[in-house]
Each structure stands twice: as structure tokens, then as C-alpha cells.
Amino acid sequence: MSHFFRLSTGFLLGLGLLMVVPKASAAIYCVTNVSDLQTALSAAAASFNDDEIRLRQGIYASSQQLVYSSPNPGWAFLTGGWVQQGDNNCAVQNGNAASTVLTGSALHQVLAMYFLPNAGVSSGPRYGLQNLSIRDGYGDSATFQRGGGLQMASYTDVQVEFWLDNVIVANSSGYFGGGADFYARRGLVRIVNSQFSNNVAPTTAFAHFSAVVLAGDGPNGVLVANSTFANGQCPGQGVRGCGIAAMLGEGMRLDIINSLLFNNAISDVNIEGAAAGGFGNGAAFANYSLIGALSGNLPLSASNALVGDPRFVDAPNQDFRLRDDSPFINAGLGTVPIYGYLGYDLSGSLRTRFSALDPGAYENQTWDFIFEDGFQ
Numbered sequence: 001m002s003h004f005f006r007l008s009t010g011f012l013l014g015l016g017l018l019m020v021v022p023k024a025s026a027a028i029y030c031v032t033n034v035s036d037l038q039t040a041l042s043a044a045a046a047s048f049n050d051d052e053i054r055l056r057q058g059i060y061a062s063s064q065q066l067v068y069s070s071p072n073p074g075w076a077f078l079t080g081g082w083v084q085q086g087d088n089n090c091a092v093q094n095g096n097a098a099s100t101v102l103t104g105s106a107l108h109q110v111l112a113m114y115f116l117p118n119a120g121v122s123s124g125p126r127y128g129l130q131n132l133s134i135r136d137g138y139g140d141s142a143t144f145q146r147g148g149g150l151q152m153a154s155y156t157d158v159q160v161e162f163w164l165d166n167v168i169v170a171n172s173s174g175y176f177g178g179g180a181d182f183y184a185r186r187g188l189v190r191i192v193n194s195q196f197s198n199n200v201a202p203t204t205a206f207a208h209f210s211a212v213v214l215a216g217d218g219p220n221g222v223l224v225a226n227s228t229f230a231n232g233q234c235p236g237q238g239v240r241g242c243g244i245a246a247m248l249g250e251g252m253r254l255d256i257i258n259s260l261l262f263n264n265a266i267s268d269v270n271i272e273g274a275a276a277g278g279f280g281n282g283a284a285f286a287n288y289s290l291i292g293a294l295s296g297n298l299p300l301s302a303s304n305a306l307v308g309d310p311r312f313v314d315a316p317n318q319d320f321r322l323r324d325d326s327p328f329i330n331a332g333l334g335t336v337p338i339y340g341y342l343g344y345d346l347s348g349s350l351r352t353r354f355s356a357l358d359p360g361a362y363e364n365q366t367w368d369f370i371f372e373d374g375f376q
Contacts, residue, residue: 080132095348139174147181241267250280
């Protein structure tokens with residue numbers, strides 16, 4: 001069973017602690033093709049229990065959008081990179097997020113996960129993706145389809161959590177949030193050790209993702225750590241740009257930690273309050289992150305800001321590993337105090353090599369102190 005399931009669940013960011021009572025049972029599905037994947041999504045959505053859908057590594061090219069829509073508060077996680085051994089199609093997990101790909105083939109949206117509870121439901125789920133890629137999603141801007149790659153939403157005043165851990169969202173297009181669209185009337189959006197690259201919002205703004213969190217049981221509304229957001233394109237909407245966006249209600253905060261925002265048109269981060277809708281305004285913070293232009297109506301309080309060229313291996317071709325001569329090696333916060341942090345990067349390599357982490361979604365695996373001293 002994935003570590004995401006409920007042993008003792010919460011997160012700590014030096015700001016607040018959210019704990020969830022464990023559930024007694026969970027189901028595991030192992031899928032090897034698109035048809036089985038949608039069947040598993042439908043079965044899990046009908047279940048009251050926690051569910052994990054394991055995807056054997058490979059390419060999942062669906063003919064239409066994959067959908068998980070549930071009224072039940074059971075948790076649901078899709079985990080990729082599973083490798084066959086003998087008769088077990090999901091025996092061990094490969095930590096490379098690129099080994100499992102969900103693609104819309106530039107024809108349709110890739111994946112949607114909705115929590116649509118009946119009246120009287122008092123607790124909500126955690127939905128998550130881990131160790132997989134979402135590519136080539138298409139949301140039709142003419143029909144206002146948000147999140148060409150991924151959409152996760154809950155419109156009820158019940159606490160939910162949307163988790164992305166070690167996920168790549170790339171080459172997707174949509175109306176606001178070309179890569180992904182998140183909406184939580186009450187909840188948390190958590191994006192850790194992930195990469196959003198070459199996404200587009202062709203008629204509006206926010207190429208990589210748009211996240212709206214109006215209220216929450218804890219202070220964290222949108223939490224981004226050790227992630228990379230690069231090459232976002234859009235025409236913009238007023239001052240709104242082509243990176244990431246957060247709309248925060250009163251008491252909610254955006255935190256960006258150990259992350260790299262690079263080569264996004266117009267602005268890297270757009271931050272807006274929700275006072276116009278009657279929900280008040282939140283606040284935004286960044287630490288040990290590379291962030292260029294800002295937009296929106298809320299300020300960003302930044303500490304230990306990174307500046308300069310990250311020196312990626314090949315940014316135009318979406319290789320966002322840091323070169324050995326990057327000034328950002330070991331330039332991140334030493335330990336990211338986030339519950340459930342996996343401890344390996346997008347390629348499956350260990351995160352902790354020296355006293356501090358590298359910012360972004362990859363940990364450099366070749367630089368060493370001996371080279372810094374000139375001995376080669």
C-alpha cells in the first residue's frame with residue numbers, strides 16, 4: 001500500500017498541523033491499459049473506502065477524458081511506475097515519473113477528479129497523483145474548458161486535499177490553467193517535486209495551473225515545494241501572465257518553497273484575493289525560490305530569493321536537471337518539512353546528497369565537493 005494511505009496523515013510547514021483520522025480499509029487496483037484504468041476509476045468512485053489505482057509503467061492514450069467523480073469521502077490515489085514481476089503486473093515501483101504517461105494526444109482533456117458529495121457529508125477526501133506524467137491534454141478554449149491536462153475540483157464547503165507528488169504535466173493547453181485547474185471551496189492544493197513545462201493557455205492566462213482555494217481547516221491553501229514551472233505561454237489577460245496562479249480566500253496562504261519558475265511569458269506567479277466574491281483575501285509567501293515577474297492584487301513576501309540563470313541541461317527540450325555549473329546546486333532549504341515528502345526526485349534519484357536540497361524538481365547527481373575544489 002502506498003505511503004499516502006492513512007497511517008497518520010497531516011502536514012507540517014511550521015505554520016499549522018492538519019491531522020486526519022485513519023480509515024480501516026482500502027482497495028488496490030492494478031491496471032495495464034486505458035480500458036482497465038477507467039473501469040478502476042469508476043469502481044473506486046463508487047467505493048466508500050480509500051483506493052489506490054496502480055498503473056503499470058507505459059503509455060495510456062485514452063480516446064476520451066478519464067473521469068473520477070464521487071460523492072464519497074474515501075481517498076483516491078493514482079500511482080505510476082509499477083513494474084511486472086511474474087504474474088504480478090504491479091509488483092514493484094519504478095521512481096521515474098516519465099515511465100508512466102497519460103496522454104490526451106492533443107485531442108481532449110486527460111484526467112478529471114471531482115468530489116460531488118450528497119447533502120450531509122461532513123468530511124472530504126484526499127485525491128492524489130504520484131509518480132506519473134500527464135501530457136498533450138487539450139481543453140477547448142472556445143467552450144471554456146479549464147485544465148487541459150488535469151482538473152481536480154470540489155465545490156462544497158467540506159475540507160478536501162489535492163496532492164501531486166513527482167508528477168510531470170507538459171505540453172497541454174486549456175482555457176485558464178492550460179496544464180491543470182484546481183478548485184477547492186474548502187481545502188488544500190499540494191504540489192511537490194513536480195514539473196509543469198511547455199503548457200499553454202492560448203486565449204487567456206495561467207499556462208501551467210490555476211488554483212482557487214476559498215477557505216480551509218488549516219492555513220495552507222496552495223503549497224508548492226521543490227517544483228519547476230517553465231516555458232509557459234499565453235497572450236495574457238491584462239497583467240495576468242503565463243506561469244501559475246492562486247486565488248486565496250481569507251486565512252488561506254500560498255507557499256512556494258525550493259522551486260524554480262523560468263521563462264514564463266508576462267509573469268511567473270499571479271496572486272489574487274477572493275474579496276470580490278465575498279471570501280476575503282489571503283496571503284502569499286516564497287522561500288528559496290526563483291521567481292521573476294509577479295502579477296495580481298496580492299503581494300508576495302519572499303525570503304532567501306534565488307536569482308540568475310539556473311543553467312538547466314536543456315530547457316528548450318524540457319530537460320530541467322541542473323548542470324554541474326549551476327549556481328543553484330545545494331541552494332535550497334536543507335529539509336522541506338512537509339508530511340509525505342517522498343525523498344526522491346522526478347527521475348527516481350535520491351534527494352538528500354549534501355546538507356541542502358537543490359531547488360526544482362531534480363536533484364543533481366554528478367556534482368561533488370571534489371569538483372568544486374578543482375580536483376577532477
